[in-house]
Amino acid sequence: MNAIADPIARQLEDAARAARAAAGQLARAGRPAKDRALKAAAAALRAGQDTLLAANAADLEANPDLSPAFRDRLVLNPARIAAMAQGLEDVAALPDPVGHVLAEWTRPNGLVMRRVAQPLGVIGMIYESRPNVTADAAALCLKAGSAVLLRGGSEGARSSDAIHACIAAGLREAGLPEAAVQMAPSQDRAFVGAMLRASGLIDLIIPRGGKGLVKRVLEEARVPVLAHAEGLNHTYIHAAANPTMAREILADAKMRRTGVCGATETLLIDAAIAPELLPLLVADLAALGCGFKGDERARSILPALPVATEADFGTEWLDALLNIKVVDGLDSALAHIRRFGSEHTDAIVTEDAAVATSFLNALDSAVGMWNASTQFCDGGEFGFGAEIGIATGRLHARGPVGLEQLCTYRYHVIGTGQVRA
DSSP states (O other), X not given: OOTTHHHHHHHHHHHHHHHHHHHXXXXXXXXXXXXXXXXXXXXXXXXTHHHHHHHHHHHHHHOXXXXXXXXXXXXXXXXHHHHHHHHHHHXXXXXXXXXXXXEEEEOTTSOXXXXXXXXXXXXXXXXXXXXXXXXXXXXXXXXXXXXXXXXOOGGGHHHHHHHHHHXXXXXXXXTOOGXXXXXXXXXXXXXXXXHHTOBTTBSEXXXXXXXXXXXXXXXXXXXXXXXXXXXXXXXEEOTTOOHHHHHHHXXXXXXXXXXXXXXXXXXXXXXXXXXXXXXXXXXXXXXXXXXXXXXXXXXXXXXXXXXXXXXXXXXXXXXXXXXXXEESSHHHHHHHHHHHOOSXXXXXXXXXXXXXXXXXXXXXXXXXXXXXOGGGOSTTTTTSSSOSOEEOSSSSOOEEOOTGXXXXXXXXXXXXXXXXX
């Protein structure tokens, strides 16, 4: 290990060992202490609004060349600060998952078997510049009884530090160790590498960001990873769709917030209804400031549409830009999703229940939706209070990751003196 990496590795080890000790205390802490910390942190966020806005303004001033989508994710305003605070209180109101009996059964010999939820231990969270992730991750890990080491993007470092100070104040007020929620002590990229190699110190890595970040984590990690992939999401408008509903859903799915991972990036529309409905859909979104890229069949209906390439259909725009493809029914739509999707969130709009059921059953995506905007793929909308990310892998958890997904389990075996012959 070179001379630069040595002190970074020591910083990581010191932080992780402090987190491990704090995790032991959290695992024994009851719900009242954890909820008190969350409520106090929420109060600190509200009381510190001016400080948070000043820190965020400094981050924005220091990064003038951000794309509009990136800037939108970085911005804090009073409404977003209020939402963060409310998110902490929502998590406090949820049942404590630690110690919850997930299953119980009795064997013929009288042994009672219980599967019981328990904390994961120490979680490493690596994310790009979404300051709200600092609050959401801290709240969920704390309530789930795990310590967390947060490494946010450098562009939002001042904002994240200000939010973390509110979390730390909540921990102090509740008598819980401040090391339960730590910001990474270094913005050096080598610190991320040290986190990824920290087998035995960190129990789980959760990356939340763009394709490049997730790719690096998956390639370099020596620690288990709960991956949050890009949201290359589709809304498929089936021939049996209610046209008014389809227009309302697509406008929200694309334009409510274009920079979130739940935004629709591609419209698939059945050929049977495209000539009449597609011009209305495009006009609706154009009025909201959206641009378009269309395949050959879409352009035969609307010749002014720019051409969509294969690369476009594989791009998560995170911007006011929509791909459009005309398809020949359910199988054609599913084939496109399987080829270009990221197994995040895909939706169908139809009044045909049988077609909707076939669509939902055939998807590989973590979340399938019927007659609803893809932007409902959000932990708060699922009733989780908040989310730490949208998991698109195949193991442990899929979709919005809330309290339940941040726990593992163990077994309690209760006997009355049984011995095994």
